[in-house]
Amino acid sequence: MTTWIDIGSLEDIPQRGARVVKTAMGCVAVFRTARDEVFALSDRCPHKGGPLSEGIVHGKSVTCPLHNWVFSLETGQAQGADEGLVPTYPARVEGSRILLDATQLARRSAA
């Protein structure tokens, strides 16, 4: 079952930028690309825990601000020679509102 919850307006996130949503399981980074696609990933680089929400967003990727690891926003997979996976969460845009799947976050928080 999916329970979409409204976490804010698209305009609250700059294009090619991110904002953080606090959850019980830690921070989730919600990214907005240059084409207004929205992706939600754990705000923690698997390398040294860098805040991905502070990274530079390019195409459908983000570069961690600490050591320049690059991750796919779609899959959470580290790009290039680096290896690592960032948990991703369902996210979508309805009108100008951003929705996250609460059950996903809840299930994880329940686990």
Add this chain to the structure above:
Amino acid sequence: MTQKLVVIGAGMASGRVLEHLFEAGADYDVTLFNAEPRGNYNRIMLSPVLSGDKTYEEIVTHDHAWYAAHGVACRFSEHVVKIDRDRKIVVGENGEVAYDKLLIATGSAPFIIPVAGKDLPGVISYRDLDDANAMIGAAAMGGSAVVIGGGLLGLEAAAGLKNRGMDVTVIHLMGHLMERQLDPSAGYLLQRELEQRGIKVHCKGATKAILGHDRAEAVLLEDGTVYPADLVVMAVGIRPETRLAVDAHLEVARGIVVSDQMVTSDPDVLAVGECVEHDGQLFGLVAPLYDQAKVVARTLQAEPAAFRPVQTATKLKVTGCDLFSAGDFAEAEGREDIVFRDPARGLYKRLVIERDRLIGAVMYGDTADGNWFFGLIKDGTEIEAMRETLIFGPAYQGGAAMDPTAAVAALPADAEICGCNGVCKGRIVEAITGGATTLDAVRAQTKASGSCGTCTGLVEQVLAVTLGDDFVMPAAKPVCACTELTHEDVRRMIKSQELKSMAAVMQELGWKTSCGCHVCRPALNFYLLADWPLDYQDDPQSRFVNERKHANIQKDGTFSVVPRMWGGLTNPRELRAIADAAEKYNVPTVKVTGGQRIDLLGVRGEDLPAIWADLNRAGLVSGHAYSKGLRTVKTCVGTDHCRFGTQDSTGLGVKLEKALWGSWTPHKVKLAVSGCPRNCAEATCKDVGIVCVDSGYQIGVGGAAGMDVKETERLADVKTEEEAIALTIAFVQLYRENAKYLDRPYKFIAKVGLDWVKARVVDDVANRAALIERFQLSQSVYQKDPWAEHVETERARYVPLANLMLEAAE
């Protein structure tokens, strides 16, 4: 029946005609007139004779034996008085000769500018061996020479005279050297190279008069400059020598007009070489003259042939200057440039493209691919498919046949690599295996590429082939994977094409990704705001987090906060505000930085606007400890307290910091001002370091104390504080406008050279003022406290978008 051919002029063109005729066994009795007391020699090699690399004997093409063997009646040292077309007779000083066919090959005469003193002894032109010998004779006496004309011939003369020990100045009317063959950038590199070899170059110099009583003593320019000159060489150009043809009432425009068959208006009179005009065009380079010679020979044998001029390329033979130009390289609508520069190696390559075809090429420093580019121009090859790597030459185009290294590898050991010094491949390989592993070493041991230098690329390839992976062929490094262009290319095109947005850059320069990456976007953002402060809107999303959040990110994701302390000065009120803020926001670490500031480490991101607001209230602003911009100006206490201080170093430090703060630069910029040579502020390892002395201020630039440690180099010594500030600002602006992103000033200076910097910042006062003006313009936009701005407008961005923990708790 044997016909009588009379040839007037024994130059390279008519010499080639005779070769063709004799090879074909044509039935002619030939009489050859020449005003010079000798036959045909290789005029192109006059410069090596002048510079002493060759002797006259080595450049003779046809000697007496050759003329004798072919039955040529040589009438050397004899001027032709007139051509009598009615009687079909050539009248020489020593008598008449009848002809069935006449070939006029009178060549060209040097153009002498009509100024006072042009006829003084000591003023010579540069056309033939006698001129070269006159220069050699003059050079033997030493002294000064002035060469008027900065074209091919003038520069070769200048280099030759310098080689022979004279003080040489080149006066050139135009804005840059060899303007017909080179664009301004290549002209600049050439000028720099010549200047480094001690040849003075005066561009935009119009000669007013040659001064002297009994002989030339000096050259006076329109702007009043006077250059002493024991020898004046006029090399401003040539014009076709047409006097005989005019007197004979042949059709003459600028040159003797010839048909495609090289026949003049008289069917029995032909003309060839620099004296002719074909289809409105004159000819000065040897390749088309040889083509003409072929046609003349066939016409004389009554065979069909037609002269069709082809494009020509120029290689300059000034020892060591590797220079090539071909085609048309003027800027025009619908034309695009591909440019490659490597300032550190003095390399410059520019290709001009029109409708997917290469139409021009200018190269300086490495011309190995010149002939390949020339081929593309001549053939009109479509270059769309190889456009991205075109400038790197054939080696990057794939296909074994085009790989020059493979071609060099396949050469036999006795293949000649260096024509000037007669060095074959085997000799070079021998030197390399004997330990000469660099170009310089090979040059020193074998002299290969040591003369005209056009074979430098070949020698490098022999090195590459012989050493394999041990030889690193320097290559251009693109900004990132999004583009093939280098930082230097991008900067240049942002300026030249007036690209004022990131989208424009990516579109016009053919970015391969939709919105760049974390490597190129911060660089582009800087280049755009530095070049177009009023037009470009800064893009925070293209900045590294530190510059977006105006604080330094730490390994745990918290931030450090450093307020500005002007010149390292603070007071109890500021210290109290800092102490209060540290307590209020639970700052775990408070530390004094290397730049004399106080660092609050471990501030949570969402607290940043609040702590800034508190610090702002005490008058503290951002210290930019996180930016590629002005960081700190470190000072000592100077004259206020120190018993050794010579000037108010603290006061100057504060003034510099007030002038420079808030400016974005290619990398961080740190300054220091020391009050005396004891240098307590450690100014001699800063990007700009000023050491006060009794007589004023010593300004050093390009110091480093990070991954590299480097002492500053002296930019200038000045007397007043105002000058010290002006020079510092001008230097910073020069660095902002020209450096590669993430190059500290010492790297920038290493690439362009301190002299280049000095010329613009110190020597050229008008340019200094312009730099300062552009800096102030940029400061009018960017000198604002970002903390106050963000507290005001961006506060919301620093807190989480949503807090689901609260909802979960409900």
